[in-house]
Amino acid sequence: DAGVTQSPTHLIKTRGQQVTLRCSPISGHKSVSWYQQVLGQGPQFIFQYYEKEERGRGNFPDRFSARQFPNYSSELNVNALLLGDSALYLCASSAGMNTEAFFGQGTRLTVV
Amino acid sequence: GEDVEQSLFLSVREGDSSVINCTYTDSSSTYLYWYKQEPGAGLQLLTYIFSNMDMKQDQRLTVLLNKKDKHLSLRIADTQTGDSAIYFCAERFSGGGADGLTFGKGTHLIIQP
Secondary structure (H helix, E strand, C coil): CCCCEEECCEEEECCCCCEEEEEECCCCCCEEEEEEECCCCCCEEEEEEECCEEEEECCCCCCEEEEECCCCCEEEEECCCCHHHCEEEEEEEECCCCCCCEECCCEEEEEC | CCCEEECCEEEEECCCCEEEEEEECCCCCCEEEEEEECCCCCEEEEEEEECCCCEEEECCEEEEEECCCCEEEEEECCCCHHHCEEEEEEEEEEECCEEEEEECCCEEEEEEC
């Protein structure tokens, strides 16, 4: 069985641009969460989606948005990129609410 | 808000035991987790403990939980060079319809030959 897959693995964008990151959860998992990990820090919670609905949001501006599709895959969108958005973006897959989270390898976003 | 704290570095000799410590603040946390991150990689779930347990052992890993002091530790027996990584402690939070993880900043485990 494939684990959590994220694409692309690396990405370079210019300030002010928009970016879309993708995540496919483990087969059968219905919850997808997104985390931002800035260099030297632990991951920070951005969103949780369960059954295609946003269930919670961390302390991130409205420039960050996401959605979950009928097949439970998810996209994270970030508009008007800032240099400070440079980070590793991690997707976590869970079978449901309050169950273990399994992480993908992440997408390394560099904003120049 | 919730906060999870860990020391930043731990250096041990190969073959010795490593003990990584963590303190957390949310007394309502139901689960506490340990994740491992190797350079350039995502997070690997190592083990977790439910809040009504004091100890959990899984092969070379032992997790100890002191709920009164909100202290969690991870002991790695017979530390090997492959254990070199960053170890994150995380507590589960629930609220407002969501559940997620609050992470510490991670402990860099350095193995000396």
